[in-house]
Amino acid sequence: MDRKLVILGAQWGDEGKGKIVDLLSENYDVTVRYQGGSNAGHTVIANGEKFILHLLPTGILHNHVVGVIAQGMVVDLDVLDRELEGLREKGIGYEGRLLVSDRAHLVMPYHKLLDRLFEKKSGIGTTLRGIGPAYMFKFGRKGIRLADLDDERRLYSLIEENVAFVKDICEKVFCENHDLDAGRIFEETLEKYSKYRGLVRDVSQYLLRTDKTLLFEGAQGTMLDVDMGTYPYVTSSNSSALGLSNGTGLSPKFFSDAYFVGVAKAYTTRVGGGPFPTELEGEEGKRLRDLGGEYGSTTGRPRRCGWLDLVALKYAVELNHFDGIILTKLDVLDTFDEIKVCVAYDYEGERLEHFPASLKVLESSRPVYETLRGWKRSTKGAKELKELPQGAKDYIRFIEEFTGVPVIMLSTGPRREEFVWLRELPQIKVSSL
Known part of the structure; x- marks a missing residue:
């Protein structure tokens, strides 16, 4: 097999990528998710059991595979916790087999609130998981990365600033109140992070230096790409091959010998x-x-x-x-x-x-x-x-x-x-x- 395989959706998502990645992961050492977030829904039926993975790389269902959540993703710690608990309940261990990029941005409670308000106004048809607002904050330089969670003083300042920003949007634009509390969000975020701190690392360096075989798993589909899809009825990331380099932190030349499948x-x-x-x-x-x-x-x-x-x-x-x-x-x-x-x-x-x-x-x-x-x-x-x-x-x-x-x-x-x-x-x- 090729050392690098890229699996992408060729339509408007929901093509059945989950099963395909699960099937082909058997022949690979590492599977990588690199864009989107829990707005994905990859369904797999394995050993008579149904798995729906929103955030985790599908290859994690194979005990020999290392799953990677790369920097281009936006990570909801609640979803990560639920999915990992679901694996544990079904006897699938992930210890030593899951890496999360320290450069990945977080989906915060205020992102989900904004998603609901924006969707009520625009009717684009989002999943209401906070993905679009999380990317909006990322590119507006208001995002919070996993790396930021080790600096508690800065983290609290960022959350406090963002909650005040969202409060203004809710009240002055949408004429709605909210019950967001910066202190509570700060404490809950640190509590969730403490459970998975050991998974976080520089994923780009890992991928660059490993000699293992790599499978890159796209989410959504090409026609939902934020640049090349049916804009504005698209997802909030590059769901075509354009997302590979910025989603992994690897040069386009890194993928020159990859095999691309739609x-x-x-x-x-x-x-x-x-x-x-x-x-x-x-x-x-x-x-x-x-x-x-x-x-x-x-x-x-x-x-x-x-x-x-x-x-x-x-x-x-x-x-x-x-x-x-x-x-x-x-x-x-x-x-x-x-x-x-x-x-x-x-x-x-x-x-x-x-x-x-x-x-x-x-x-x-x-x-x-x-x-x-x-x-x-x-x-x-x-x-x-x-x-x-x-x-x-x-x-x-x-x-x-x-x-x-x-x-x-x-x-x-x-x-x-x-x-x-x-x-x-x-x-x-x-x-x-």
């Missing part, structure tokens, strides 16, 4: 507001949602569903320079007589073949579809190439030809063992289509 569903979903050219309304959309169990693992919200948008997927392929695609939930399409794929957009009579930046253009565009024949046979749980019907292979080949990169693996169900290799990853020999 995870995509065989159809398209998104949560919250924002443009979605292939969204299906009515019964067709409901059918996809019900067959795919499309409800958010973090929020429980029903996801918006539509046919596969190849314009958006090709954009993600080019932006991230993917070496291959892992396709999930192909079985959701098993019962359809015909399956549509979007190959272009129609904007006021003009055919668009590249994903536009303009919100107005996206909201006014209509999908240009090609229709493929369905295969009308179950692919669920398939573990060998020969189990796939020809129609499913044709669908995969169409995706490959349009995007210009191979589909290297299919996930055929939620469990670890439900997958099919279609192409050759370094040092993994498989049959070809």
